[in-house]
Amino acid sequence: MPNPKHKHSKTRNRRDRAVWSKRVETAKTIATCTNPECKQPVLPHHVCLACGTYDGKKVIEIKEKKK
Numbered sequence: 001m002p003n004p005k006h007k008h009s010k011t012r013n014r015r016d017r018a019v020w021s022k023r024v025e026t027a028k029t030i031a032t033c034t035n036p037e038c039k040q041p042v043l044p045h046h047v048c049l050a051c052g053t054y055d056g057k058k059v060i061e062i063k064e065k066k067k
């Protein structure tokens with residue numbers, strides 16, 4: 001496994017984390033499902049996990065949760 005040779009300083013960790021969280025925030029763009037019956041917020045370029053639709057077509061079957 002590739003491992004870091006040295007422990008990172010607190011400052012370095014916090015600085016890196018700040019940059020990362022900023023990047024995540026800018027990536028927070030959320031599309032809405034193309035299925036007019038669903039309209040759930042979905043990640044862009046991802047299959048809607050609520051109804052299994054992508055680009056207006058049903059791509060995956062969504063199994064209802066069994067309890």
Ligand SMILES: [Zn+2]
Pocket residue numbers: 033034035038039040048049050051052053
């Ligand atoms: Zn959907």
